[in-house]
Amino acid sequence: xxxxxxxxxxxxxxxxxxxxxxxxxxxxxxxxxxxxxxxxxxxxxxxxxxxxxxxxxxxxxxxxxxxxxxxxxxxxxxxxxxxxxxxxxxxxxxxxxxxxxxxxxxxxxxxxxxxxxxxxxxxxxxxxxxxxxxxxxxxxxxxxxxxxxxxxxxxxxxxxxxxxxxxxxxxxxxxxxxxxxxxxxxxxxxxxxxxxxxxxxxxxxxxxxxxxxxxxxxxxxxxxxxxxxxxxxxxxxxxxxxxxxxxxxxxxxxxxxxxxxxxxxxxxxxxxxxxxxxxxxxxxxxxxxxxxxxxxxxxxxxxxxxxxxxxxxxxxxxxxxxxxxxx
Amino acid sequence: xxxxxxxxxxxxxxxxxxxxxxxxxxxxxxxxxxxxxxxxxxxxxxxxxxxxxxxxxxxxxxxxxxxxxxxxxxxxxxxxxxxxxxxxxxxxxxxxxxxxxxxxxxxxxxxxxxxxxxxxxxxxxxxxxxxxxxxxxxxxxxxxxxxxxxxxxxx
Ligand SMILES: Cc1cc2nc3c(=O)[nH]c(=O)nc-3n(C[C@H](O)[C@H](O)[C@H](O)COP(=O)(O)OP(=O)(O)OC[C@H]3O[C@@H](n4cnc5c(N)ncnc54)[C@H](O)[C@@H]3O)c2cc1C
Ligand code: FES
Ligand code: FES
Numbered sequence: 123x124x125x126x127x128x129x130x131x132x133x134x135x136x137x138x139x140x141x142x143x144x145x146x147x148x149x150x151x152x153x154x155x156x157x158x159x160x161x162x163x164x165x166x167x168x169x170x171x172x173x174x175x176x177x178x179x180x181x182x183x184x185x186x187x188x189x190x191x192x193x194x195x196x197x198x199x200x201x202x203x204x205x206x207x208x209x210x211x212x213x214x215x216x217x218x219x220x221x222x223x224x225x226x227x228x229x230x231x232x233x234x235x236x237x238x239x240x241x242x243x244x245x246x247x248x249x250x251x252x253x254x255x256x257x258x259x260x261x262x263x264x265x266x267x268x269x270x271x272x273x274x275x276x277x278x279x280x281x282x283x284x285x286x287x288x289x290x291x292x293x294x295x296x297x298x299x300x301x302x303x304x305x306x307x308x309x310x311x312x313x314x315x316x317x318x319x320x321x322x323x324x325x326x327x328x329x330x331x332x333x334x335x336x337x338x339x340x341x342x343x344x345x346x347x348x349x350x351x352x353x354x355x356x357x358x359x360x361x362x363x364x365x366x367x368x369x370x371x372x373x374x375x376x377x378x379x380x381x382x383x384x385x386x387x388x389x390x391x392x393x394x395x396x397x398x399x400x401x402x403x404x405x406x407x408x409x410x411x412x413x414x415x416x417x418x419x420x421x422x423x424x425x426x427x428x429x430x431x432x433x434x435x436x437x438x439x440x441x442x443x444x445x446x447x448x449x
Numbered sequence: 450x451x452x453x454x455x456x457x458x459x460x461x462x463x464x465x466x467x468x469x470x471x472x473x474x475x476x477x478x479x480x481x482x483x484x485x486x487x488x489x490x491x492x493x494x495x496x497x498x499x500x501x502x503x504x505x506x507x508x509x510x511x512x513x514x515x516x517x518x519x520x521x522x523x524x525x526x527x528x529x530x531x532x533x534x535x536x537x538x539x540x541x542x543x544x545x546x547x548x549x550x551x552x553x554x555x556x557x558x559x560x561x562x563x564x565x566x567x568x569x570x571x572x573x574x575x576x577x578x579x580x581x582x583x584x585x586x587x588x589x590x591x592x593x594x595x596x597x598x599x600x601x602x603x604x
Contacts, residue, residue, distance in 0.1 A: 128453050128470030128516050150517070157473065157512050158493055170470065172517055197506075197567075221582025222567070223560065224494060226506045227513060357581035 124166045132175040134332060138302050141330035144169045149332065151193060151232040154224055159237065163246045164253060178334050179229075181205065186340035189298075192231030192333040196286065197222065199230060209338055211347035211366045215289035218351040221358045231333040233286045234297065234313070235325065238388075239360055240280035241265065251277045252321040259321075267426040268362070271434075273387035274422070278321030281385055282314070283360050288384035289349050291392060292366035295338050301331040310336075314389035321388070342370040343378050350441040351384070352433060361385035363433045367445045369400070376400045376409075376446075381417060381438070386430055393417040396438065405446035414438040455519035459484065460528025468515050475499045475510035478525060486526035486555045490584075497583030500556040500563075501525050507563025509582075526555035529562075537603065538562060541596035549587035557583050561597045570601035 131137045141147045148167035150156050151174065159165040179193035181202045188204055199205055200216040220228065242248045242260040249257035259278050261269050269279040287310065295310045313325050327333075338344070347368035353359040364384035370377040379400035381393040395416035403409040414435040421431050452467040457477070464482055475492075478484045478501070487510050490498035494512040501510045502524040529536035538558050541547070548554045560583045564570050569579040576594050585593065 153514060154494060154512050222579050223500055223507050223509045223582045227508050357578055
């Protein structure tokens with residue numbers, strides 16, 4: 123780890139100014155990703171701006187929806203009665219993430235912006251276009267069993283590791299941000315970029331831009347939502363494949379559907395083709411099978427990760443049946 | 450080298466430390482304060498041997514910087530016994546033979562204290578899920594779960 127400066131401002135304006143003033147500054151929330159990346163030599167900031175003294179933690183009920191402060195710890199999100207009762211997919215996804223200790227440390231903002239777990243990205247001596255643009259992607263011809271089947275490019279096929287982000291995507295969540303010149307409201311669906319030819323750029327956020335809160339709107343589909351994660355251990359492991367679905371079913375007909383996938387793409391992945399199949403249909407086995415197939419119609423698996431295509435179908439079949447049960 | 454001064458209350462003792470900001474809470478406890486009860490297994494948040502309580506909540510000391518905890522109260526395994534009276538979980542681990550090599554044990558016990566405070570020890574399945582952040586290479590899991598159940602049942 124290279125020497126660095128540590129600052130702990132107590133107001134948002136100061137935090138943003140300190141981060142913007144230094145192109146190699148890094149915001150520090152729970153630290154569970156940043157500290158690991160520092161140790162591995164993947165991140166070498168000159169300045170750490172610790173944002174934990176900012177008053178942006180806690181869950182508030184607002185306009186019928188929820189506003190979750192960016193510094194709210196994952197365990198406090200999962201324990202909140204309004205999250206459990208009205209946004210079950212988020213409660214499930216948060217409890218499926220990491221371990222109890224990590225959830226006591228990790229924040230909602232950090233969970234959205236955590237970096238990929240691709241082993242080549244995390245090993246500073248191998249080529250990686252995301253870490254060192256232009257050096258090449260070691261995964262494409264190397265180990266890529268855990269890599270993307272959707273949304274990748276010939277420059278990068280790393281997957282986004284966040285469970286909470288997948289649920290937030292399905293629940294139409296919006297990220298509130300603040301920079302020195304502007305404040306923005308960015309739907310989670312617009313936050314993430316695909317790798318294309320610039321895999322080092324992962325989100326729309328500018329350097330130093332602070333996530334202040336994540337807002338969950340009141341919708342007709344949040345209450346009937348759930349999250350299913352499949353992994354190689356019973357617990358405390360990243361997803362091979364995960365899915366969040368949210369449905370508005372009235373009179374046996376699906377009015378609105380949200381389907382989001384994790385573990386399969388460089389960003390939390392919205393399966394719009396599956397949503398289109400579900401919309402206006404009855405929740406039958408045939409509908410479920412058609413939606414599950416539509417979700418992977420454009421999949422481009424590689425040699426070692428073709429199993430994920432069938433796994434997505436099966437995960438969606440199970441999670442849609444669960445969410446649809448009860449009319 | 451710029452150092453940052455912090456105060457930590459560890460097991461009831463106040464420590465004022467001037468630290469390089471890169472020092473983790475685990476290294477501050479082990480190398481600076483000299484409390485080696487919290488162990489360094491993976492140093493990457495993957496094994497749980499470094500689990501301590503910070504302001505009453507269980508966390509991994511290896512994945513957080515000490516300077517982030519100015520003014521905090523930290524509990525390590527050294528702070529659990531009251532003189533020669535062991536903490537109920539320490540006693541339960543001995544009674545149930547919930548260890549083999551013992552390397553994971555301080556982390557398991559601190560994690561279990563966090564678990565009991567969270568109210569998530571109501572069944573064997575729940576204990577297993579909510580102790581998943583602590584690995585045991587010796588595979589003492591059945592007896593660890595039994596020890597935690599004993600203490601949860603007695604509360
Ligand atoms: C062993 C292990 C297993 C894990 N398993 C899982 C898992 O199964 N599922 C899962 O989803 N995650 C998992 N994680 C990842 C964990 O959830 C993330 O590390 C955590 O959510 C990051 O949050 P943080 O607050 O600690 O972020 P930090 O490490 O503090 O920051 C992460 C990034 O976000 C930026 N940032 C943080 N907050 C803000 C803000 N408010 N505004 C702007 N930028 C910000 C930081 O600058 C940094 O770039 C695991 C981690 C480990 C170590
Ligand atoms: S040493 Fe901290 S989790 Fe392994
Ligand atoms: S007793 Fe040896 S690792 Fe758990």
